Amino acid sequence: MTVLLAIGTSKGLFLATSDNRVDWQVNGPHFAMTSIYAVGIDRRRATPRLLAGVDSSHFGPSVATSDDLGKTWSEPDHAPVAFPADTDTSLVRVWQLAPGPASEPDVVYAGTQPSALFRSDDGGQTFTLVRALWDHPHRPDWGAGFGGQAIHTILPHPEDPARVLVAMSTGGVYRTSDGGETWSPGNQGIRAGFFPDPYPEFGQCVHKVARDAVDPTRLYAQNHGGVYRSDDEGATWSSIAEGLPSDFGFPVVAHPGRAATLWTFPLAADSDRFPPDHRCRVFRSTDAGASWDALSAGLPTAPFYPTVLRDAMCADDATPAGVYFGSRSGEVWSSRDEGESWVQVAAHLPDVLSVKAAQL
Amino acid sequence: MTAAVTILLPGVLRAEAAGQSRLTVDASGSLRAVLDALAASWPRLDRRLRDERGDLRRYVNIYVDGDDCRRSGGLDTPVPAGAEIQVLPSVAGG
Numbered sequence: 001m002t003v004l005l006a007i008g009t010s011k012g013l014f015l016a017t018s019d020n021r022v023d024w025q026v027n028g029p030h031f032a033m034t035s036i037y038a039v040g041i042d043r044r045r046a047t048p049r050l051l052a053g054v055d056s057s058h059f060g061p062s063v064a065t066s067d068d069l070g071k072t073w074s075e076p077d078h079a080p081v082a083f084p085a086d087t088d089t090s091l092v093r094v095w096q097l098a099p100g101p102a103s104e105p106d107v108v109y110a111g112t113q114p115s116a117l118f119r120s121d122d123g124g125q126t127f128t129l130v131r132a133l134w135d136h137p138h139r140p141d142w143g144a145g146f147g148g149q150a151i152h153t154i155l156p157h158p159e160d161p162a163r164v165l166v167a168m169s170t171g172g173v174y175r176t177s178d179g180g181e182t183w184s185p186g187n188q189g190i191r192a193g194f195f196p197d198p199y200p201e202f203g204q205c206v207h208k209v210a211r212d213a214v215d216p217t218r219l220y221a222q223n224h225g226g227v228y229r230s231d232d233e234g235a236t237w238s239s240i241a242e243g244l245p246s247d248f249g250f251p252v253v254a255h256p257g258r259a260a261t262l263w264t265f266p267l268a269a270d271s272d273r274f275p276p277d278h279r280c281r282v283f284r285s286t287d288a289g290a291s292w293d294a295l296s297a298g299l300p301t302a303p304f305y306p307t308v309l310r311d312a313m314c315a316d317d318a319t320p321a322g323v324y325f326g327s328r329s330g331e332v333w334s335s336r337d338e339g340e341s342w343v344q345v346a347a348h349l350p351d352v353l354s355v356k357a358a359q360l
Numbered sequence: 361m362t363a364a365v366t367i368l369l370p371g372v373l374r375a376e377a378a379g380q381s382r383l384t385v386d387a388s389g390s391l392r393a394v395l396d397a398l399a400a401s402w403p404r405l406d407r408r409l410r411d412e413r414g415d416l417r418r419y420v421n422i423y424v425d426g427d428d429c430r431r432s433g434g435l436d437t438p439v440p441a442g443a444e445i446q447v448l449p450s451v452a453g454g
Contacts, residue, residue: 059408082412090411
């Protein structure tokens with residue numbers, strides 16, 4: 001079994017492979033001197049297609065694809081993701097690349113800054129703006145977090161192609177159940193402590209949402225303060241933060257094949273963005289957030305200060321599941337036993353912005 | 361009436377022009393017209409220089425016969441026949 005781990009950093013993409021998820025061979029950087037906020041691994045093809053959101057501070061954003069596992073990359077002549085002329089808007093960057101459901105093998109979604117959803121029907125070569133979300137009457141009131149105003153989470157329903165959930169910081173969760181024709185906010189129960197009304201219809205600063213592998217109506221959200229679960233596909237949310245050392249953080253990752261299992265990497269607080277007690281620990285729940293275990297075997301024992309960003313944590317689809325995370329100090333760790341023990345994949349990389357892993 | 365204009369590319373952009381450091385396009389009038397002519401032959405190079413609104417990217421500098429276009433009309437900068445246009449990435453980044 002070979003696992004590919006794609007590591008997007010602030011200065012390029014690194015690719016790591018391993019036959020045992022202990023010893024890793026790392027190559028790169030691909031797209032040196034670009035920020036890779038988004039990586040996708042589309043496993044609906046005989047050879048998985050890699051997608052990278054490539055953001056050059058000088059020469060702008062783009063999306064590149066590889067059909068040979070990263071040996072070569074290609075880009076179309078046209079801009080793969082671009083706002084239509086009538087929007088008078090230009091793309092800042094692509095924050096998320098999400099393959100669609102198995103029944104739509106050529107559909108890929110892109111989430112962008114400024115907040116917009118794009119859909120590709122040709123595997124990620126050409127994306128079209130999803131108009132109904134762009135034209136949503138709430139959009140003028142969506143805010144911008146420190147990282148910018150962006151759709152950073154896209155969760156296509158695994159079986160129903162008409163159902164898609166997106167999330168953005170200081171905007172919240174929005175859902176469609178009619179193929180993108182209409183969108184409704186799904187933030188009831190998520191606290192927005194930075195507003196006078198802490199429970200608005202929208203505007204919550206959702207940092208990441210993950211979908212349960214077995215029950216697609218069950219979702220997990222790491223909020224800007226608050227960790228939540230929804231059992232009705234985002235209509236309502238309830239806290240699952242009890243048992244965690246804090247309710248702040250960026251990533252949340254669901255197990256790819258087993259119900260009710262998820263991982264987070266908490267930070268102490270909005271005003272104290274270090275791991276609680278300065279300890280490098282991953283937290284896992286196997287009961288949908290009712291209880292949590294701290295996992296740290298093999299992780300640094302010295303005081304640990306880096307952040308793990310919203311897309312810098314992921315799981316692979318092997319058995320048992322592998323779990324991965326990268327830090328803003330350029331260190332990447334992997335676990336081949338669902339978080340019980342960890343090994344270092346790489347160190348001294350640029351800031352890690354995104355990771356994605358898949359069994360080849 | 362159009363005339364040949366020379367465009368000089370930095371090393372980091374030459375892959376978008378089949379490895380060439382110097383391109384010649386037939387255009388006249390403004391820098392915008394020159395870039396439009398460039399885009400017709402080298403669309404991927406153009407989108408490295410301009411966004412989808414047609415604006416020059418913030419950290420791309422273009423000099424028309426040695427003058428920074430941002431100080432001489434931006435993309436409306438006049439480009440005389442035989443002009444030399446130099447594209448340079450600005451000093452930016454960490």
